Amino acid sequence: MGHLMIPVTRKDQPSRTTERVLILEPGRAERHYWRDLWTYRELFAILAWRDLAVRYKQTAIGVAWAVIRPILSMLIFTVLFSRVARLPSVGHAPYAVMVLAGMLPWFLFSTILNDASISLVTNSNLISKVYFPRLIVPSATILVAVADFAITFALLLLIMAWYRFFSDWRLIFLPCFLLLAILASLGPALYITALNVKYRDFRYIVPFILQFGLYVSPVGFSSTVVPAKWRLLYSLNPVVGVIDGFRWCLLRGESEFYLPGFFLSLCAVVVWLWLGTSYFRKTERTFADLL
């Protein structure tokens, strides 16, 4: 067993001057929280990668599900809103393409909300055994949602090719809107995640919120069908701005950009992000006691 006790070379040890003294006191707000978050960025990457690996390793259905779900929803919405309710599309864009363009951010939103809300409970063995900024756990679910997003996006490209309807230069703004969609999801997701630790029956409410959200957000229809005088109020829903943005950049401007509404949605995103993060930070310290 002698080989196990090789003295460690000095350079492996962090020098004593860099050691900081950590002070634990009741109610002490962690001053280095955001710096800690940065130190633990690798944990974020690893957890996100783990979720992704598990999702696509466990089942071939994992991939199939990411394809089938948007296609089926697209078909249903197209038939329901276009054929039955006879709602107009935006400009000359085919209705199915418009629906799918709205579904892209919506599925991102719902996947993040759903996965994040249960993430702390499913990782409770970690939470009760190791310290790290808890914000990492719900945030790490983003990667899986983005992977699903990529699949849906590929699908959209195929369907666009089928309709011979292509996007234009506006497509380069897609990453910005993707980022916006992620931020818009993160705020409510963090709030719900924290609530879900405290009130374990909250998870029964999440599917309801999502189902409700699907119909109050312009996923199956264009936000232009909303009467003009309600449009601004409607934009208080942060998802509205995101979906409008996606349609603007994917449907080569067939959907015009409603700027006041967009800015209002942007504000809603920021407010939610602030609410979610601060509530999460406030309750975070008691997670280990509750789980």
Place this chain on the structure above:
Amino acid sequence: MRGDVVIRAQSLGKRYLISHDVQREGYTTLRESIARKLKRLARSGANDRRATMSRGQEVEEFWALKEINLEINRGEVVGIIGRNGAGKSTLLKILSRITEPSEGRVEITGRVASLLEVGTGFHPELTGRENIYVNGAILGMTRAEVRRKFDEIVAFADVERFLDTPVKRYSSGMHVRLAFSVAAHMEPEILIVDEVLAVGDAEFQKKCMGKLRGVAKTEGRSILFVSHNMVAIKQLCRRGVWLQNGKIQDTGLIDEVVESYAASVHDNLKTGDFSRSAVTGDGQVELVSYSVSNPNNKNYLPLATKDDMLFRVNLRIREEIRQSACGISIFNEFGVLMTSINTVELGTPLPPLPAGNATVCVRIRKTAFLPGLYTASFWVMNPQGHIYAMAENSIAFELAQTALYGTSQVDHRWGCVYSEVEFSVAPTTT
């Protein structure tokens, strides 16, 4: 030498609120919370004082830790002992930042890492290689650190051939080895080890102990070690801290602390009655009292090595039990299992137990255990393993010093069991 203290805790305390109207611990449900708020609202409208009173009844304070003052130096290995619920785990949770103290203050210099329970953070679908990286990151290692230590980790865990197999196909032994190995190769200034060495085979346990000793000695890291295994604690630690009811009962050299702890455990058990809290089971069988004696003893001499030992356990049976089994396990004062016997393995099933009182007798002939303090667990279950009643470590007895091996000072340094030995020498012809 202020610079060499890595952990300094000052009047540390942790309070939990136990609410009595909610059966479960920790989380509540939204439904309950809303109902309670409405109730309170209705009450406060009627009578303000009553509302606050009933609020006090709902929630009770419980101090898991109180007034803990502790200093741990660089490179020190400290064993923390105490009964279940004494606050050991809470202390470690505070020190590893998992939970916040309710009062007091801790200063920690350097990185703290806890050696996790087996496979915490292991994902069954991922391969061994992948899990090493995941677990490393969870423990606070960077990817570069894990990469540098990778070969060492794998070699120590002895899982080279299974690196690309999902860990769900690992045996439990491999699981433990890998988990320990990842944690043991971290380089924190302070390592927290909470009762993880209770698993794994004896050889690997030895390897782990060796590794921990090496970590402390050659690398100058501090270790906080919690275990019920007094032998392991005494081997590894120099200093001991004995926690009792959330307070430090005793601290000092490990041998002395373990000794006074063992003596106190024993004093609490000698009653002959089973303490209600130590008995689990479905209530079909109630364990009433016990005695341990030497059935051949006519002279009222204390029970000693080489005597026959008779355990009598008085039961109260609620309804007739047709098929039952019982067993007994005996531990020495260091928590080492001396023997474990049951009627299933012996092939001597118990007769049907009619409702009412009964006494079960267990007789061990010519006990070989050396003088010392012992505890025993006793259980009654059905042949399928359903537990009617189980008392863990609740039976206490002592084997008195008598002349053994020609001396009357035989203790654990002589081993665990007495053997009839003869030495002889005969010349050999070559």
